[in-house]
Amino acid sequence: MNDRYAMSRRAVLLGVAAVATSCSSSGGRSATSTPTSGTPAATTAPTGPAPPSGGTPATTTPSALPTVTAWAPDPGDVQPQVKQRAVTLVSALGAWPPGGQGPEAARARLAAQGFDPGLADRAGSLSSPAPEAVLEVVDAQYGGILDDTASVLVVCRRWTRAEDGTVTADGSTVDVRLSRATPVWTVTTLYPSDPGPAAASLSAQASRILADSRIILPPAATADVRAGAVHASVLTALETLAADHTIDVSVLRSGHPINVFGTNRPSDHPRGRAVDVWRIDGRSVVDPTTPRALVEGFMRAGAAAGSYNVGGPYQLSGAAFFSDPTHRDHVHLGFTT
Structure with missing residues (x-):
């Protein structure tokens, strides 16, 4: 989100x-x-x-x-x-x-x-x-x-x-x-969702993302990558995070609201500058039995990977972090460039 x-x-x-x-x-x-x-x-x-x-x-x-x-x-x-x-x-x-x-x-x-x-x-x-x-x-x-x-x-x-x-x-x-x-x-x-057609050619980075067994993309998110609609900042962060975690992505670009829900502010998702992760190392973010340390560590790793706007189920210290009822079920990573 x-x-x-x-x-x-x-x-x-x-x-x-x-x-x-x-x-x-x-x-x-x-x-x-x-x-x-x-x-x-x-x-x-x-x-x-x-x-x-x-x-x-x-x-x-x-x-x-x-x-x-x-x-x-x-x-x-x-x-x-x-x-x-x-x-x-x-x-x-x-x-x-x-x-x-x-x-x-x-x-x-x-x-x-x-x-x-x-x-x-x-x-x-x-x-x-x-x-x-x-x-x-x-x-x-x-x-x-x-x-x-x-x-x-x-x-x-x-x-x-x-x-x-x-x-x-x-x-x-x-x-x-x-x-x-x-x-x-x-x-x-x-x-x-309607991700649009695949691009005529893919960057080497996008090809690596699609081939990485530690980055699990659903069909719409996969089509976003194939369409060339996801910013390199997001792809780079996914590669960085996948070095230490298996990541189940829920949403990249298509299928997400254009504005931050309940506001008139544009969301980073439709601009291809955000990713939502619903499961980390096989543990869903919303599951009460998922270790808090795993989710918090992933949120901090997302900020270290360049995200200026990290949302999740826990409020962490630092200007980059936020939490609210929407983000009880996933970790959001937004990027400025």
């Missing part, structure tokens, strides 16, 4: 077979190609084609769709029911049983979950003509959480199967906006 007023993860997901479970936008729309958490449950790992690292979706010969697991909030989450509502919406839009493709079927799934069916018209990258799809939520992170409004960034991987059985892997990050209501918060709109 970004900057000082922005507000608060996790992994795993559901196909719409499981969808039967279950934003007044104060921060502006989310970043797309034009600037405008928790720990996964210990279950069967998805099989089938790996999600793409950006550019053209990965496709394989006919095979079964992977098995994925329903996402669940972490005990340390702020307002966990708000995250759950956002995840349920994205799952209903991005995954469906055989024959469940198309806008009318999507509207029906939303209505069955108590959402405005018209939200299906904003599905963007979540839609597909494929007759079957499953979706995995890598992380659900706050883009902002205030008293009456919220932004939840739902980080996804997805697999779709065509009529001939060919499975294609893709993914996105969806900025879901909600407003407080009873008995559940209301989803007011959503902004699926």
Whole structure:
């Protein structure tokens, strides 16, 4: 997420077979190609084609769709029911049983979950003509959480199967906006990520980032790097931090609100000058059992790597550091150049 007023993860997901479970936008729309958490449950790992690292979706010969697991909030989450509502919406839009493709079927799934069916018209990258799809939520992170409004960034991987059985892997990050209501918060709109096309050529540094097994990027963040949309200051910091840690990134540029949530101040993310990390060395930032020393040490290492604006669950001494409810579930590193 970004900057000082922005507000608060996790992994795993559901196909719409499981969808039967279950934003007044104060921060502006989310970043797309034009600037405008928790720990996964210990279950069967998805099989089938790996999600793409950006550019053209990965496709394989006919095979079964992977098995994925329903996402669940972490005990340390702020307002966990708000995250759950956002995840349920994205799952209903991005995954469906055989024959469940198309806008009318999507509207029906939303209505069955108590959402405005018209939200299906904003599905963007979540839609597909494929007759079957499953979706995995890598992380659900706050883009902002205030008293009456919220932004939840739902980080996804997805697999779709065509009529001939060919499975294609893709993914996105969806900025879901909600407003407080009873008995559940209301989803007011959503902004699926749109990182844009891959650059004609990549810098050596970007290529190293994409190849580094200690820097784990979800599909939208990978596409940001492939598009050349991430500043060298961020890439350099990631390389520096990965020398000592395994880093699970949630958001780089696309899918993040354009403004710091609840303000008119531009976020560093849409300008390609920030990174959010939801898991460090396999330990999610929001998990109460994650050692505080690990998170604090990572925050200080981020500042030493050049970040002028380090947010996280703990308030550290020093002008570079801040903490608020939004950053309970991740570490934010912002850069000036």
